[in-house]
Amino acid sequence: MNAVSQPVAHTAAGAVRGEVDPRTGVRTWRGVPFGASTAITGRFRAPQPVDPWKGELDATRFGAPAMQGTFGLRGTVLGSEDCLNLDIVRPDTDDVLPVVVCLHGGTFVTGASHDKVLQGHHLTKATDIVYVSVNFRLGVLGYLDVRSLGDDCVANPAIHDQILALAWIKDNIAAFGGDPEQVTIMGESAGGAAVMHLMCAPGARGLFHRAIAQSPPPASVHSRIQATMWVRALTSRVGLPSTATLDDLRAMPAEDLVRAGQSMMINSKELLQFNTSFMPTIDSATLAEHPIDTFNQGKQAPVPMIVGTNSDEASFAKALYQTAGQRLRAARRALDVFDPDNAGDVIEAYGDVGQRGDFAALMGDAVFWAPTVIVATAHRMVAPTYMYRFAYASAAMRMLGLGAMHAADLVAVYGDPYATKAAKFDRFGSKETFEKVSELMQHHWGTFFHTGAPGEDWPVYGFRRDDRPGRATAVFDTGMHVEHDPKAEHRTAWESFDMREWGVNRVDFWD
Incomplete structure (x- = not known):
């Protein structure tokens, strides 16, 4: 060659x-x-x-x-x-x-x-x-x-x-x-x-x-x-x-x-x-x-693993239902189909899921964040594990109420701000902050590609010790900072919820 x-x-x-x-x-x-x-x-x-x-x-x-x-x-x-x-x-x-x-x-x-x-x-x-x-x-x-x-x-x-x-x-x-x-x-x-x-x-x-x-x-x-x-x-x-x-x-x-x-x-x-x-x-x-x-x-x-989610994965769900009652019933149906015994505790941890923001947060966490935390918690027992949350969103995306929605991290990792359909909302905004976030993520991803670990300022998703807290999570927003055990109350609620078997309360499914 x-x-x-x-x-x-x-x-x-x-x-x-x-x-x-x-x-x-x-x-x-x-x-x-x-x-x-x-x-x-x-x-x-x-x-x-x-x-x-x-x-x-x-x-x-x-x-x-x-x-x-x-x-x-x-x-x-x-x-x-x-x-x-x-x-x-x-x-x-x-x-x-x-x-x-x-x-x-x-x-x-x-x-x-x-x-x-x-x-x-x-x-x-x-x-x-x-x-x-x-x-x-x-x-x-x-x-x-x-x-x-x-x-x-x-x-x-x-x-x-x-x-x-x-x-x-x-x-x-x-x-x-x-x-x-x-x-x-x-x-x-x-x-x-x-x-x-x-x-x-x-x-x-x-x-x-x-x-x-x-x-x-x-x-x-x-x-x-x-x-x-x-x-x-x-x-x-x-x-x-x-x-x-x-x-x-x-x-x-x-x-x-x-x-x-x-x-x-x-x-x-x-x-x-x-x-x-x-x-x-x-x-x-x-x-x-x-x-x-x-x-x-x-x-x-x-093997070493980087894993994470975005802050507003399911922000589109804010528009799914017209009333608070509809959203509350939809949340209950969605969780009951997995674990009706513990669905109520999860919903209670999110406050008023009849409100659009809380409902969208619950739906996004149910699909992405909660099971990802379960997997990361287990994987840290066998290999270095690095957890992140992508929270960067342009002014336009925040104004639209979409925030760091699903797939928003791709443009930052790949370094191409105009490569997705959502990018049309950002064409007239400043790219300075985006470029900073993209450079940070490419640095950490690139270091991981070459060494099996991200940059030194991103600690492992480890266990709590006397000298340091556990579950370190790199947060990428306008820059990068580390939080320990973010959303701990939500994590605790999901720990008792069994999401492995869909349809446990669906009589029509088992007939």
Whole structure:
């Protein structure tokens, strides 16, 4: 590999020719295949390695993302079942560098390796890494366990795809100047959950050495009976009888399955009770038990981890209901479906959840912060753990009442303030404070990529001792400061709440 305008790297399957990006000056290889097509006979099955090719593969264009709906009125479907490809970015040097593997978010149903905010050019240059962003199956094709229709499938195709990608990286990343013994997996939202799933998956053990989970929903896991419920809903929506088989689903156009899956999400009221159509399912191969149980038992990968959430994850929930009574009833329904015995104590800890702000705080904590604290508390027993809270929000976002909403941390970590849809609200504001926060986060993330620990002024999420308090949390706002055991009253209330089994009080679910 030479520092030329069209760098060539030699993988086990063949040569790939990339380019030096004329705008950012980094080397890029796009759409590099790591797995064979998952269409037709590959649908719902474990992925297979990519077949070798002859000559140089043109890797200057992004590959197809996973097939997914657009949630528009026309029912447009994007992507392909031939989606197992990845993008690689690195500085235009020949240095051997640590590797960072990005798993995109998108509620397990949307997203791509080349989402604008995740392309990684600025982050790569700021932290001196080899950056890899991965495509994997989504939604009905990646995150729905169809074993209730037959045994010739795997419960979690997406997790299998991610493990295959990590194995490919281990075998091939040296050709791009990456160090296969210094691999950090990193993701936000559903991508952050994917990081935790891989920490639990036996097949991923040894394929990575550090982990960063930003705003993960660790409790977002289907039980097998829950998955069966959604499979029945899917077959009904596509017009198949109750006796439908895997062969019937494989015979259908993938676009029809994706549209039906999108319809299930849009038209079902289950989302308001944290029962989304598509999530990984507990199985014997990838997730032997609920991730929270795996972490509590210390069975996860014992690697250093950065984990955290944003201050206003669910600020959009302020607009969901018109009255205080509706919000209070909605909060109770959402928590009762997990643990009706302890739901009241959690609600009481948040004060008046009939008020919009308290209701939104409860909903955001239920999905993101509370289970993340549980996981961090357990992980600190087996490996260094670093907790953070992202609290920075521009004047415009604060004025709109959105604050540091879900995904707001991405632009700071990736160093591109205009890369998300929310950025249009900030185009006319000052960028000085944002640049300071972004520089701080890239410093700590970059130090972690290289050493397995953030900067020295960010202490571990440790235990209380006579000489110091515990649960140190780095707070990124207009700068960075450390708080110890923030929101302790809320944390204590959640400690008795069991969020591992959805539907315990749903009679219709168990019938």
